[in-house]
Amino acid sequence: MDLHVLGWNSRWRDLFEPYAQDNLTPGRVVAEHRDAYRLETEAGERTGALGGRLRHHAERRLDLPAVGDFVSLRLPAGEGPALVDAVLPRQTVFVRRAAGDRPDDQVIAANIDFVFVMTALDHDMNLRRVERYLAAVWESGASPVVLLNKTDLCDEVDGKIAQIHRVALGVNVHAISALTADGLEAVQRYLKTGSTIGFVGSSGVGKSTLLNRLLGRDVQTTAAVRSHDSRGRHTTTHRELFVLPQGGLVIDTPGMREFHLSNADDGLGAVFVDIEALAADCRFADCAHRQEPGCAVRAAVDRRELDAVRLSAYEKLLKELRYEKSRDDPSAAFERKRQGRIASKAIKRMKAGD
Numbered sequence: 001m002d003l004h005v006l007g008w009n010s011r012w013r014d015l016f017e018p019y020a021q022d023n024l025t026p027g028r029v030v031a032e033h034r035d036a037y038r039l040e041t042e043a044g045e046r047t048g049a050l051g052g053r054l055r056h057h058a059e060r061r062l063d064l065p066a067v068g069d070f071v072s073l074r075l076p077a078g079e080g081p082a083l084v085d086a087v088l089p090r091q092t093v094f095v096r097r098a099a100g101d102r103p104d105d106q107v108i109a110a111n112i113d114f115v116f117v118m119t120a121l122d123h124d125m126n127l128r129r130v131e132r133y134l135a136a137v138w139e140s141g142a143s144p145v146v147l148l149n150k151t152d153l154c155d156e157v158d159g160k161i162a163q164i165h166r167v168a169l170g171v172n173v174h175a176i177s178a179l180t181a182d183g184l185e186a187v188q189r190y191l192k193t194g195s196t197i198g199f200v201g202s203s204g205v206g207k208s209t210l211l212n213r214l215l216g217r218d219v220q221t222t223a224a225v226r227s228h229d230s231r232g233r234h235t236t237t238h239r240e241l242f243v244l245p246q247g248g249l250v251i252d253t254p255g256m257r258e259f260h261l262s263n264a265d266d267g268l269g270a271v272f273v274d275i276e277a278l279a280a281d282c283r284f285a286d287c288a289h290r291q292e293p294g295c296a297v298r299a300a301v302d303r304r305e306l307d308a309v310r311l312s313a314y315e316k317l318l319k320e321l322r323y324e325k326s327r328d329d330p331s332a333a334f335e336r337k338r339q340g341r342i343a344s345k346a347i348k349r350m351k352a353g354d
Helices: 010-020 052-057 127-140 157-167 184-188 207-215 265-271 273-279 296-302 308-328 330-353
Strands: 025-033 036-041 044-050 070-074 082-087 093-097 105-110 114-120 143-149 172-175 196-200 240-243 249-252
Touching (some): 010 070, 114 127, 127 143, 127 157, 127 196, 143 207, 273 296, 273 308, 296 308
Parallel strands (some): 044 082, 143 172
Antiparallel strands (some): 240 249
16 A cells, blocks of 8 residues: 555655665554554555564553554565564654553554544533543644534534533534534545544444444444443444545544543643633642632632633542552652551541540
8 A cells, every 4th residue: 555645754754764774664553453463564464563672672552553653564575474673753642541550551543633532412422521532632742623423313412512612622623423424524624645533432422433434334333322321332342544535544443431641731731721821820829729819710710700610620630640640650659558558547546446
């Protein structure tokens, strides 16, 4: 396949130059299944595996190839997988904090130009979830676009759009129906040759239906959602990059019920730019926006210029980010455990006294 169709340009060519001198081949990761990869190259599609040098030097999961990455490949003389020698420096990277006790970041997709944050105009629509997704997208370096799907099931589309605009400041918002193709002309303008689009959203919002519609064929299975809460099953089980017939590339991702942020300070600031602008006028630089005198944020809430629920959402995400940072700091994690043991002993003493 022509690499230019896959987003290859002068930037990637310059970054690849040192590898070209070692007779390596460029490619792009189009699918990932644990440590096995599907790769597109100018010579066609290849299977791939991690090369010894990359496996040895990778210190974190973030260092390993992900869908959307451009990589350098060592092609075998005969049959067998291509070996991924290196991952080219990413232009953008969309990550989330992986679940579990061990702090680690998981790459959802790399080198994305736009991310379609999809929610549905039914029970699924959740403003707090949208804020969370937007923070991660802004942090990635990509541009977010909110898609409100299932206009065919909603009688209050304008009201729903207005709600989204209040939390998605400076973000394009489009109401569509992937099922009936209503409003898809707004989506088409992002789908230019070489431009990579990512989808993110919970199960049942219609990501697979939209992808099938854009491709003009069924490549992802779809499933009905539960009528009482609009929850869907995970019909997409892995991340994969598709080339669209009209130009552009789409990376589909499994639906995510939980999405934990990781080091998204700039992204959080972009989502809550209204609150951070108000905070600049607080009397104290370290104002927590609670009972401090001269708090411009609380004053805006009292004047009903700022929604108290939005402020609460901001504080919740800020607290989550601080917690995740402490998990990355061994000394902070030790102190947190120490304080927990002290509290536990105090509770036991209180119960013994009863």
